[in-house]
Amino acid sequence: MKKTLLLLPLLFTISTFAQEIGDDKWGSWHMYFGTNKVSEKLSIHTEAQLRYYENGKNFNQLLLRTGLNYHINPNAIATFGYGYISTDPTFEDFRAFGDILLDDSKISEHRIFEQFILKNTVGQFKFEHRYRLEQRFINDKDFGDKDTQHRARYRLQVTLPLTDIFFLNLYDEIFLNLQDNVYGQNRLYGALGVNVTENLSVQAGYLKNHFPTANFDRLQIGVFYNPDLRKKKKE
Template identity: 60%
Template sequence: MSKTGRISGLFFFLLIGLATFQANAQDTGEDELGAWYMYFGMNRISDDWSIHSEAQFRFYETTSNFNQLLLRTGANYHISERAIATLGYAYIWTDPTFEDEPLQDAAFAGNSIDEHRIFQQFLLYNQVGKFKFEHRYRLEQRFLSQEFSANTTVTDTQHRARYRLQITYPLGDTFFINWYDEVFINLQSPIFGQNRLYLALGAKLNASTSIQAGFLKNSFTGADFNRLQLGVFFNPDLRKKDVQS
């Protein structure tokens, strides 16, 4: 095994150990170690446009108590190699029985919640030495509904702003470390929504595919949740190639 492989393997086991320790160290109701299983895709269809595709399966525990399904898509306009603008839509189904997020409206404490979400996003990229930086700015319009009976449905509309700083550092040609911090700001009361702090080890499998295994600490006012994350990233180039005769 190469030196990079040994370092990466050690890093992975330390990461999992840290996550387990964090989960066991708490003695409150948030001490369950959950998991998010994720797929992300950027499907390039022209020089200027690509299609975002995404699916996330979130569990309150690592393999049980299914908590949330998130499906997201959008149209990306590539302004340049360092800037991308996106308009998109997401559907989110949540079982609040083992909710990650403390509900901000007590009326939503009960049956499953359906959310239709429109979002606008702007990505900026830059690099300093080997460190690659990604700045993500996102606005969301959230339309939530919850049916309690055939004649009773509670609805709500919320607005939110998000900013994520992500840093990637390569460990040779295959492995890399990925870190980010993302803050959620509500555009209604309460102002602070949540903060997500993430650290992962990634591996580039080929030109279009990579995987990541990491640990996420999801913090709310008065509550913290620990989540393992396993992600697959697939970014195929679907542009037609010119055929030389």
């Protein structure tokens, strides 16, 4: 367990080396995640994220994602899903085309993903390993460019219950491109969580998002709602 816990700060140190701050603003990500149980083995993943270059303003990205989860057992879940992402990349990089400054650039992306989650517990620590493959179909609306990219992601998440209500959540996730420039990005996250009800929790925390030449600071607030949609059996 000690070796596993040491992996998070090690990855953080590697990804921080020789990088510059991407901007002087702290952005924010506002997120909703849902696992909606529809049968003993199946559930539907629902997700929506609004990301801002500044705290609650200056739109950066909208991400909508859904998928079908197959629960192999309580500690193993396989998912096949789809995501739509709309991005405005112009806060830090205004691109010029001829004499026109493109300050309203938009990039849209349709994404298919395959995912596998493994869970285990060591003492009070709850570990989650998430493996994800993505096929990304990207369209730059300004220049008419279309591109297809493939990416692999691995996330190690550790949750530590503090009480029945409060918990800590930490993760490190690395993104690897399956084409040129293999290293894509790394995300290091830490948050305090609150169990509001049995199937509803809220997390508030901080994300350090590292790219090959820059890093960004992001505040995060996430709502996690996991209802059981199966019809209750009549007594």
